[in-house]
Amino acid sequence: MKMTPELKRAQENMAPGIITAEGFLGSDRRNLSTIIDEDGQVMRHLGLDSAEVAERLQFFMNEGRKGLGEPVTVEEEWLVQTDEARGHLACPWEDGIRRKINVTVERKESGEKLFYTDLSIHLLEAHGFLEGRGSFFRLNLESVKHVLKL
Numbered sequence: 001m002k003m004t005p006e007l008k009r010a011q012e013n014m015a016p017g018i019i020t021a022e023g024f025l026g027s028d029r030r031n032l033s034t035i036i037d038e039d040g041q042v043m044r045h046l047g048l049d050s051a052e053v054a055e056r057l058q059f060f061m062n063e064g065r066k067g068l069g070e071p072v073t074v075e076e077e078w079l080v081q082t083d084e085a086r087g088h089l090a091c092p093w094e095d096g097i098r099r100k101i102n103v104t105v106e107r108k109e110s111g112e113k114l115f116y117t118d119l120s121i122h123l124l125e126a127h128g129f130l131e132g133r134g135s136f137f138r139l140n141l142e143s144v145k146h147v148l149k150l
């Protein structure tokens, strides 16, 4: 993928202090196009489909929200907790806003946990973006596979 003006602008919006205090790239110094390409390759290697993963993340978030901040057991195997703040976050691609919802999904059997946000789901689904290396909310694909049992 080439580094288009659209991607350049999105990457600028990901810097610390623009949309969030921490930004979206962590310590990653790669071009956004490279980050997306390389994560896409890893996803294919692991047999993960971004639409399927996004759908599953959305499902767990929706179920978790029913607990109003308390942990909820989902399909017997998972414990899901959501934490909502007031307000919204803009997507760095400037194509929409998402609610400030943090989600923790724990696979009860192993205790392994996955953290993500409402915006993470959109970034994966619409842009194939998992956040940069070292970013707190970067979607770790090995964890996605293990925790969601995909």
Ligand SMILES: [Zn+2]
Binding pocket: 091, 092, 093, 094, 095, 096, 122, 123, 126, 127
């Ligand atoms: Zn977007």
